Amino acid sequence: MQPGVHRVPLPLPNDGLHAVNVYLLENLADDNGIVMIDGGWAIPEARKELEAAMAAIGRDLGDISHILVTHIHRDHYTNAVELRRLLGSRVYLGAGERPGLELLGRLRNSEPAGSLDVLRKAGARELAERIRKMDHGGYDPAVWEAPDHWLGAETLRFGDGALRVIPTPGHTKGHVVFLDEQHGLLYAGDHVLPHITPSIGFELAEPGGRPLADYLDSLRLITRYGDARLLPAHGPVTDSAHTRVAELLTHHDNRLAQSLDALGEGGLDAYAVARKLGWTRRNVPFSELNAFNQMLAINETAAHLDVLVLRDQVTVASVDGIDQYTRVR
Template identity: 70%
Template structure:
């Protein structure tokens, strides 16, 4: 028996049948403020009668148990999962896919833009190296050391392996059904979404979320000079396709991708204006600007954030400042290894 969830209980364990043959399963994220990650089970696609799974979840016992219970409610079991299409490389999406492949032989798919990030995870034996470097360039050297000391075990080498197939902009065909792969860099360089045109469904991963804005450029690889610019371009790309029902990785299913994209673009326009105002008329590093902004929907002061969230806040401030530079609203100069920004006259 499947249960249809209300909008306020999206993280409750169980199964939500979005439409016949498409099931949303929230898997727990221990010690994570997001509470859960949605994976989606698609029936009737694989020629072998197996399930196609969108995203894998985080490889922790709680997630494995919740997935097994959800499958049992559908009259299925783990062995029925034949293909796992992952939206991006973050551990709450990728690591259980790797675990299930080892256990079941499922085929794992990942966007080709994640290749360098995966290589660096194995080379550097850590997922925070790039973010810590950005912190230091932002003038937040002490925070970088605090984060490094507080979160030494975020990376476990056994959790990551290469996928069976790297994906570009292409169409995957499963029997008589198709899923369009759309690269959407920004949250990570290799993030992809999966569009089911026939059923009007977009499996959006962390690219378009219904209640929060995703972090930008949080990955092992250098996110590029302007990850927010890439993200905004990827958001606008969504409006070039017919509107679709939004099936996100975090939060409830909603009826319109285009509506939420417009809200996210407006949010970042407002955030760019606030960042420019916080920069003021002086010359400041991104750490100083970040401390002058409020954070999250609750308008939390910078000092009220955890060390990890302060890192994300500084890195996102860098991303917004770099878009202001790109748009000619500010300039940047490097002094002593720290980038300092000035409002354009």
């Protein structure tokens, strides 16, 4: 790891991903403070791990002056807001997340409203209703407050260092990454992950646009900058962000071809297509996924089919509120 950069895996309270990486940057010291990338989930276990990591480098929580959050999901954002209340740190978040945060404040619950709407249009209304009734952890307005600064495409300067903010919509509408060009480091959040592909379009806000098309464009955008070490939110640090971007683009090319094959000749909704595909690196049948992961699978299938529509390989028509896709002959 680059001197002055510390990766700290913080625990998560679920059985999917077990940890989220946050990064403590002493190499961008601002008035002897520490810049932190991502905040983690606001649970006591995460606070304890963070305190221990700070102590290990001869610091304490009070030294965290700025928290730069890659996106709005609770495993990245909620602990940043909690730390701001405790420490007075400044919190930064991509401007594209603003509609989702404002919708959350109006709904006052943590259900993924945008993703549930996608399920309904995909023909999975029963699954959407089942997920809507699940416990989504309640709504605590204290950890969903607005950031101090909404980020666009800009450069943040701390002391003698700088981070380029690059908007990378796809995983969420407002996802951003932070590029330290001086040291060749890319703090990639969930945009580029070393071993898994991030979910696409898992939104709190209303659905809209073409999240996979945005994601593929955002991946290509990364290659317009010099290659850098990949510092992801989940998994280990790797040497080349560009190498992993190329692998992700190939993966989605393959997945688009599989989705087209699964669509076949007749008109199908995204729910039907998702049930014909394998999932995860182990090619697990759709029926073996839990309800939450079935939602992610259907959302991603709809996103892939929408890209095929953009490429004029598939047509789509709404029938009784459900999108029906048909292969172009």
